[in-house]
Amino acid sequence: MxxxxxxxxxxxxxxxxxxxxxxxxxxxxxxxxxxxxxxxxxxxxxxxxxxxxxxxxxxxxxxxxxxxxxxxxxxxxxxxxxxxxxxAEALDPRMSAGASVAEALPRKERDRVPALLEKVGLPAELAGRRPHQLSGGQRQRVVIARALAVSPxxxxxxxxxxxxxxxxxxxxxxxxxxxxxxxxxxxxxxxxxxxxxxxxxxxxxxxxxxxxxxxxxxxRPAHPYTLALRDAVPRLGGEPPPARGRTEARPAATGCPFRLRCPLAVAACERAPEPREVGEGRRAACHRAEELLA
The missing domain is CATH 3.40.50.300 (P-loop containing nucleotide triphosphate hydrolases)
Structure with missing residues (x-):
């Protein structure tokens, strides 16, 4: 293929x-x-x-x-x-929803605005409203409609x-x-x-x-940072995920940048790992990736 x-x-x-x-x-x-x-x-x-x-x-x-x-x-x-x-905050507060979408179109195609609003699930009559008159979800749909105007x-x-x-x-x-x-x-x-x-x-x-x-x-994360991101997602019910390593925000200046926060850090991590294949279609920059995947 x-x-x-x-x-x-x-x-x-x-x-x-x-x-x-x-x-x-x-x-x-x-x-x-x-x-x-x-x-x-x-x-x-x-x-x-x-x-x-x-x-x-x-x-x-x-x-x-x-x-x-x-x-x-x-x-x-x-x-x-x-x-x-x-x-959605990217919308100009001085412009109506319809004008924001029309701005991306050539003048001769501005009659497409109602159809573009409808494509993103907004009724055409909202075209005359300004951002402060729209909900957060409606404003975000206007932003998407504006991006779609030029058929990207x-x-x-x-x-x-x-x-x-x-x-x-x-x-x-x-x-x-x-x-x-x-x-x-x-x-x-x-x-x-x-x-x-x-x-x-x-x-x-x-x-x-x-x-x-x-x-x-x-x-199955192959890097401790990916694992930490996944474990930080709140879950309903059950026990909270175990704490994994320290929580310093700053990266290490030498070696693996994650090593100051990593629960798996060893002496080898003082040498920066290069991204490498750790499975079909997968790459990780971690000396211990195979241990995580085992």
Whole structure:
């Protein structure tokens, strides 16, 4: 079976602000079926998303859109094909819902606004309302409708449901899952990744520490950080998960960046592990990955 070419690809990308690198030597593909970037605040997810959107140029490495290096790509075409979906707060409070969606359309196509609102489950009569007159879920649907206006190939979603209550989150996830548009999802919410993404990459301190099929990665983590993220998810009933290691937020300056928080850290962790194959379609940057998978 032919493997589809990635929509976007990062090759050994390092990103930063000024001279300070915050994402280090990341390589990953955005492929069919949805790809998730998972990690806590400060892990580098949003910085990587900005680079994938062409808003931040790598300090080193390359980002490819199909067979085009993003440094040389036709950015007008690229920005039509790759659309961001941020949190609902991204709406201009001075503009009505309809005007926000119409802004993305050529003037001759602005009669499509009612159909776009209906596509995301909003009645056309909401087009005249401003953001403060809409609920959180309605505002998020307007943001999605605006992104869909140009028929994108890929949506890059940065925490699209984090400000919504659980019921509204479920509706938005159902909507996104049914759109038929490829997606790169940036989130700390494992349930959202499991719902929308076939593949996931886990970032810690600007480095990809684990990658693989989402279902397998969450069921049997190959990196202690992935395991800690999974165990931190609240569960109804039963005993709380065991505490795993220390909780210092800062990464180690040398060796494995997670070793100061890792319950499995050994002397070998003073040497930084390289990402390596630990199973079919799975990679982990951990000296003890096989022990976790055993």
């Amino acid at each position: 032919t493997v589809p070419a990635p929509v976007l690809r990062a090759e050994r990308v390092t990103l930063g602000y000024g001279r300070t690198a915050v994402v280090h030597d990341v390589s990953l593909d955005v492929t069919e079926g949805g790809v998730g970037l998972i990690g806590e605040s400060g892990s580098g997810k949003t910085t990587l998303a900005r680079a994938f959107l062409g808003l931040l140029r790598p300090m080193s490495g390359d980002i490819w859109y199909g067979d085009q290096n993003l440094k040389k790509a036709d950015m007008r075409s690229f920005r039509r094909d790759v659309q961001p979906v941020f949190q 190939r890929l949506l890059i979603l940065d925490e699209p449901t984090s400000a919504l209550d659980v019921t509204v989150q479920a509706r938005i996830l159902d909507l996104l899952a049914g759109l038929g548009t490829e997606r790169l999802l940036i989130t700390h919410n494992l349930a959202v990744v499991a719902r929308l993404c076939r593949t996931a990459h886990v970032l810690f301190a600007g480095r990809v520490v684990e990658s693989g099929p989402t279902a397998e990665l969450l069921a």
